[in-house]
Amino acid sequence: MLFFLVIISAFPPLTTDLYLPALPQMVDIFDTSQTMVNLTLSVYFVTYAIGLLFWGPLSEKYGRKPILLTGIGLYVLASAMCAMAGSIEALIGARLFQAFGGSAVTIVATAIVKDLYDGREREKIMGTIMSLVIIAPMVAPVIGALLLKFASWQMMFVALAIFGVVAGFIAMSYQETIETRYTGSVARSWTRLGVVLKNPNFVALLCVFSITPIALMGFLAAGSYIYIDEFGLTEQQFSYAFAFNAMFASLGPRIYMKISRAVPIPSIITGCYVLLAVCGATTLTIGHLSPWVFAFIAAPATLVIITTRIPGTNLMLEQQSTDTGSAVALIQFFSMMCGSAGMILVSLRPEALIDNLGFIQLATGMIGLGGWLMLRNKSFVVSNLPEQEAPAESPVS
Numbered sequence: 385m386l387f388f389l390v391i392i393s394a395f396p397p398l399t400t401d402l403y404l405p406a407l408p409q410m411v412d413i414f415d416t417s418q419t420m421v422n423l424t425l426s427v428y429f430v431t432y433a434i435g436l437l438f439w440g441p442l443s444e445k446y447g448r449k450p451i452l453l454t455g456i457g458l459y460v461l462a463s464a465m466c467a468m469a470g471s472i473e474a475l476i477g478a479r480l481f482q483a484f485g486g487s488a489v490t491i492v493a494t495a496i497v498k499d500l501y502d503g504r505e506r507e508k509i510m511g512t513i514m515s516l517v518i519i520a521p522m523v524a525p526v527i528g529a530l531l532l533k534f535a536s537w538q539m540m541f542v543a544l545a546i547f548g549v550v551a552g553f554i555a556m557s558y559q560e561t562i563e564t565r566y567t568g569s570v571a572r573s574w575t576r577l578g579v580v581l582k583n584p585n586f587v588a589l590l591c592v593f594s595i596t597p598i599a600l601m602g603f604l605a606a607g608s609y610i611y612i613d614e615f616g617l618t619e620q621q622f623s624y625a626f627a628f629n630a631m632f633a634s635l636g637p638r639i640y641m642k643i644s645r646a647v648p649i650p651s652i653i654t655g656c657y658v659l660l661a662v663c664g665a666t667t668l669t670i671g672h673l674s675p676w677v678f679a680f681i682a683a684p685a686t687l688v689i690i691t692t693r694i695p696g697t698n699l700m701l702e703q704q705s706t707d708t709g710s711a712v713a714l715i716q717f718f719s720m721m722c723g724s725a726g727m728i729l730v731s732l733r734p735e736a737l738i739d740n741l742g743f744i745q746l747a748t749g750m751i752g753l754g755g756w757l758m759l760r761n762k763s764f765v766v767s768n769l770p771e772q773e774a775p776a777e778s779p780v781s
Contacts, residue, residue, distance in 0.1 A: 386512065388558060391551050393493045393513050394520040395486045399544060400425065400604065401524035404626065405619040406537040407608045414472040418609065418734055423476050425605055426727045428483040433720035435487030440713025441573040444566040448492045449558055455488025456552040463545035467538040494712045498701050499561040504770035510694050511637035525623035532619055576710040585764040586703040592755040593696030594718040596689045599660065599748040601723030602730035603682055606737040614737065615675040625679050632683035636690035649695050649769050650760040656688035657756060661749025667742030678738065685745055702768035
């Protein structure tokens, strides 16, 4: 089950990161602008977010497996369409369908974790999955850069289609995990999104933990241009810098699971927001000096963003005993929408990408910190924190 969850959870990072080294090249190939090429990313995330709202409630009505297989099928078809695109407009359109299929896969992956695990065990599973899934963004740009040496950018989407086919065969053996399905009509199943949004505790946490993807996706959109165009790295060197960043991200879940045994979870979250703001201020002041200085600032920023996802997601899921699919859809939707906003904001001044990213990191850290300090002592937060592993007490004589 863990291997299966890792495979289907790897769809988002692979789909976005594999072709990142080709973004600057695509500007020349399609004779278009950086903004148009970036639309292949931002359109993907917006459509992906909307797709989450579509598939989430349906997974409660029809089950996880039918939605999963449907999503994988659409994803494979759309990946082939991307490979055959002859213009930037056609590629953007194909990415739209690719995102719609991929969103179904993400919904099922997170919902299965909620179906099978609770509390501290759920955190451990999410942490393990995140640590393993982050191997994908470490490897994807390297593979993408290698493909660019021996083939065209189209081969990247062919590779994604092949990955989808493999995932589809693995998904065939998945046994349904949802115990109670929604019995209302299809139209009424989507109204469950509104029911979840009426939960003020869920919404408050959603607002706080949906902020960090703004900084993460801002880096994702600007990273290749900063490293390749501004610092003059090759596509292959960029892939190594990006892999270095992803390596730090993979440490986030592991570090969290270890220190949360001794350090209170609310304090960990507070520290993550503080460090993100510090990284933003540092990016603004010395991020321009060299690609290595920039990399050593971006890496811890990514680490703390990933770290907050484990306790944040778990706290939000704990607010809902039912409507898991709808809750997961809303969590992922707002995360993707904020991430898309980050991609747009970082591109507003193409001549000052590093400054743009620094401002985004600083603002995200400060706003997130303020929101979290308002909630961290609330009863619906404190009562739903996983129990820490207390040291054994000595026997009383």
